[in-house]
Amino acid sequence: MNIEDELRGALHVAAPPPTTTLEAVVKRGRRRVFAQRAGAALGVVAVVAGIGFSAATLNHAAPPPQQADEPNHGPATVEHGLGWPRVVTPAQQPYSTWTPASSAPPAPGRAVVDVPMCNTRMATQEVVLSTEPFTADFTARLLERVPRELPDKKIGNAPGNSVLQAVEFDITDAGGTGSLRVTGGRFTGTPQAYADDALWETGDCEPPKRLVLSNGTIVQLHAVRPFEPFQSLVQRLSVFRNDGLLVQLELRNFGSPDLAPDPKQQGQWRRTGAGRSTLPLSEEEFSRLGLVVAATP
Numbered sequence: 001m002n003i004e005d006e007l008r009g010a011l012h013v014a015a016p017p018p019t020t021t022l023e024a025v026v027k028r029g030r031r032r033v034f035a036q037r038a039g040a041a042l043g044v045v046a047v048v049a050g051i052g053f054s055a056a057t058l059n060h061a062a063p064p065p066q067q068a069d070e071p072n073h074g075p076a077t078v079e080h081g082l083g084w085p086r087v088v089t090p091a092q093q094p095y096s097t098w099t100p101a102s103s104a105p106p107a108p109g110r111a112v113v114d115v116p117m118c119n120t121r122m123a124t125q126e127v128v129l130s131t132e133p134f135t136a137d138f139t140a141r142l143l144e145r146v147p148r149e150l151p152d153k154k155i156g157n158a159p160g161n162s163v164l165q166a167v168e169f170d171i172t173d174a175g176g177t178g179s180l181r182v183t184g185g186r187f188t189g190t191p192q193a194y195a196d197d198a199l200w201e202t203g204d205c206e207p208p209k210r211l212v213l214s215n216g217t218i219v220q221l222h223a224v225r226p227f228e229p230f231q232s233l234v235q236r237l238s239v240f241r242n243d244g245l246l247v248q249l250e251l252r253n254f255g256s257p258d259l260a261p262d263p264k265q266q267g268q269w270r271r272t273g274a275g276r277s278t279l280p281l282s283e284e285e286f287s288r289l290g291l292v293v294a295a296t297p
Helices: 003-012 022-029 136-149 191-197 283-295
Strands: 167-173 176-186 209-212 218-221 225-227 232-240 245-252 259-261 269-271
Touching: 136 167, 136 283, 191 218, 191 232, 218 283, 232 283, 245 283
Parallel strands: none
Antiparallel strands: 167 176, 176 245, 209 218, 218 232, 225 232, 232 245, 259 269
């Protein structure tokens, strides 16, 4: 059994401890099977596009570890079924509830999501994200393994797509088109220290879910967050590898059908569509991609 097969077993664990060995994860994983995945396989194309994150920032490290409160899972924007433990630390107190601006409302007929809003705390160690840290072999394996892990969703990197800023995919099923954005950076110190430092970067209110592998690599899954325009939905998964590579995956509810060339900025894209009402992957599917990244040399 190779490392990728062993890591995949982590997705079957109902509630592993904060630190777990591959042997223990795989042993428990054999007792479970994946839920059946549904969705029509439609043609897709990858694009290069970003999203602006606007939130108050506080340069603080993670608070001292304590028992976290029971989480409120919020709207049904993804399937909440992943059994990874949450980081044991106090939750943040919300300062408000998500309210879209009148100039950027959700699509007609789409309800406003009920999501508590908390402050963003940026990591004290700044890491610049791009594809520069990725070797050609790593990128090639990523382009091959992502579609392989999601056989019910035909996904692919578009021919001629620039990967200088990010590797991106459209993901389409019966619910519409969303996208996946993959970037990387280099950090110093241990994966544990940097994962703790970056704990509140996305503005979560509850601590993120985390799997700590026996080799020191950490896979950290954050909550779904809404952003403008059109009540865009974004979920982040970060892989802090033991070789100092940070790989950040962002799952989004919009894709290339919702973008158009910006006539005012050559080579840039602008949002024109609201996207789908949900994210294109469940937590189980999204987290499986994180484990693939953790095992990709």
